[in-house]
Amino acid sequence: MTPMNDELHEALETIRPELLAMTRLFGLPDAYWEEPSRYLLRAETLPDSYRISFSFGDLLSERAAPFSTETDPRARQLHRRRTARRLCKQTLYDLCRKMTGIHPPWGSLTGVRPTHLMLEALAEGLSPQAAVDRLVREYDVTLPKAELLAEIAAVQGALPPPGDGFMDVYIGIPFCTTRCAYCSFSSGEIGDGRLVPPYMDALEKEIRACAPLIAATGRKLRALYVGGGTPTALPEDDFRRLLDLIGEYFPGARETTVEAGRPDTLSREKLRAIRLSGISRISINPQTMNDRTLRIIGRAHTAGQVREAYALAREEGLPHINMDIIAGLPGEDEADFAHTLEEAVLLHPESLTVHTLALKRSSRMSLENAPLPDGDMTARMVDRGLRTARSLGMVPYYLYRQKYMAGNLENTGYALPGHACLYNVDMMEETSHILALGAGGISKRIWPDEGHITRAPNVANIQEYISRVDEMAARKRDLFEAEM
Numbered sequence: 157m158t159p160m161n162d163e164l165h166e167a168l169e170t171i172r173p174e175l176l177a178m179t180r181l182f183g184l185p186d187a188y189w190e191e192p193s194r195y196l197l198r199a200e201t202l203p204d205s206y207r208i209s210f211s212f213g214d215l216l217s218e219r220a221a222p223f224s225t226e227t228d229p230r231a232r233q234l235h236r237r238r239t240a241r242r243l244c245k246q247t248l249y250d251l252c253r254k255m256t257g258i259h260p261p262w263g264s265l266t267g268v269r270p271t272h273l274m275l276e277a278l279a280e281g282l283s284p285q286a287a288v289d290r291l292v293r294e295y296d297v298t299l300p301k302a303e304l305l306a307e308i309a310a311v312q313g314a315l316p317p318p319g320d321g322f323m324d325v326y327i328g329i330p331f332c333t334t335r336c337a338y339c340s341f342s343s344g345e346i347g348d349g350r351l352v353p354p355y356m357d358a359l360e361k362e363i364r365a366c367a368p369l370i371a372a373t374g375r376k377l378r379a380l381y382v383g384g385g386t387p388t389a390l391p392e393d394d395f396r397r398l399l400d401l402i403g404e405y406f407p408g409a410r411e412t413t414v415e416a417g418r419p420d421t422l423s424r425e426k427l428r429a430i431r432l433s434g435i436s437r438i439s440i441n442p443q444t445m446n447d448r449t450l451r452i453i454g455r456a457h458t459a460g461q462v463r464e465a466y467a468l469a470r471e472e473g474l475p476h477i478n479m480d481i482i483a484g485l486p487g488e489d490e491a492d493f494a495h496t497l498e499e500a501v502l503l504h505p506e507s508l509t510v511h512t513l514a515l516k517r518s519s520r521m522s523l524e525n526a527p528l529p530d531g532d533m534t535a536r537m538v539d540r541g542l543r544t545a546r547s548l549g550m551v552p553y554y555l556y557r558q559k560y561m562a563g564n565l566e567n568t569g570y571a572l573p574g575h576a577c578l579y580n581v582d583m584m585e586e587t588s589h590i591l592a593l594g595a596g597g598i599s600k601r602i603w604p605d606e607g608h609i610t611r612a613p614n615v616a617n618i619q620e621y622i623s624r625v626d627e628m629a630a631r632k633r634d635l636f637e638a639e640m
């Protein structure tokens with residue numbers, strides 16, 4: 157790397173993981189990064205701009221971008237840093253396109269939240285069409301994906317606005333009946349249930365200590381989300397205790413969700429208790445309606461149990477059921493995914509989240525006997541998911557991406573009008589304070605004026621959480637009571 161001033165050097169010092177993510181978009185081997193002679197980066201500071209070039213053998217790409225001349229040193233540094241990093245990624249992207257001829261659906265974007273760029277452009281005063289054009293022009297995002305973001309931004313714009321005066325609450329129940337082969341959460345199998353009572357005691361302690369922070373910091377509860385894990389995997393008594401705690405400490409939320417992911421964890425009693433507690437939304441997630449795939453991915457239930465759970469939930473009068481499904485599951489082809497969607501239509505959920513399989517290498521190995529659909533096929537599945545959601549009268553309302561996604565695609569939440577989940581939007585757009593309780597929860601405080609977020613994570617290990625719960629509560633007091 158030559159020649160660059162300290163500011164440019166500092167901006168690029170920690171960019172390697174992002175560059176690695178960029179080459180992965182094109183399926184280029186990570187091993188290329190181990191050979192210094194492969195990708196050659198040249199970065200220069202000119203009088204009013206940065207210039208960056210990347211080469212690989214005979215192939216070369218080069219870009220330059222003017223840097224900020226802001227007078228405020230902090231803002232200038234921030235803008236210059238962002239410019240340098242974007243430029244560096246963009247230049248490597250150009251090179252990878254030349255090397256492979258591939259056009260990734262999200263262009264050069266590697267981040268989790270592509271909606272941020274759309275919202276940023278709209279906040280600058282651009283029209284939706286101009287914002288779409290910018291994403292296509294500057295980041296090489298494909299037109300359908302850019303237009304999807306514009307539609308999502310419009311749907312989000314019509315929701316009750318979040319802001320500094322509100323707080324969302326997340327409660328994590330880190331237990332599941334069995335572990336899905338693709339799971340990236342820190343949840344444990346519930347096993348013999350030994351850890352459940354001490355976990356619930358610790359959670360109650362943390363709730364008692366932290367719930368008052370909402371009013372004490374002058375805020376109102378907006379959305380409450382109970383996730384995990386599978387909260388309904390708790391035994392009946394513990395599940396009721398959880399609902400009682402929510403009723404006592406978090407009344408008056410605009411929206412409350414309880415994930416009831418595995419249909420085999422649901423009983424009429426639990427569903428009735430959910431309805432009587434005023435929970436407004438549950439999520440029953442088949443992931444696929446093909447029994448063979450359910451066995452391959454380690455979910456110990458059948459498609460028939462999903463149908464029964466939906467019927468039971470409807471009988472008990474649950475007002476909003478969300479369904480999660482996954483495109484790109486091992487051993488599935490388009491016909492399998494189409495079958496899942498046909499079944500989804502029959503179960504008519506109020507919202508549908510179409511995920512794309514994201515597999516870490518370790519999980520991939522455990523599934524090596526079931527071939528994964530390729531990126532193009534997964535993209536067709538995702539498109540089919542979008543068409544099905546539209547045929548049900550749903551609109552897309554939130555979107556995010558993860559590492560290691562099949563075909564470098566995305567996860568999109570669709571909902572009938574009036575059924576968008578506020579918590580999902582707040583979480584993904586990072587527009588609301590989050591008070592997160594339970595093992596692995598990450599509390600967030602937003603600083604709207606500074607455009608900054610501070611976080612307080614809880615430990616993810618269940619036993620550690622139990623033994624260190626006082627410390628977890630203190631972290632949140634420090635987070636929300638701190639002055640900037």
Ligand code: SF4
Pocket residue numbers: 331332334335336338339340341343384385386417
């Ligand atoms: S249900 Fe969710 S949290 Fe539980 S094992 Fe499966 S992916 Fe992980």
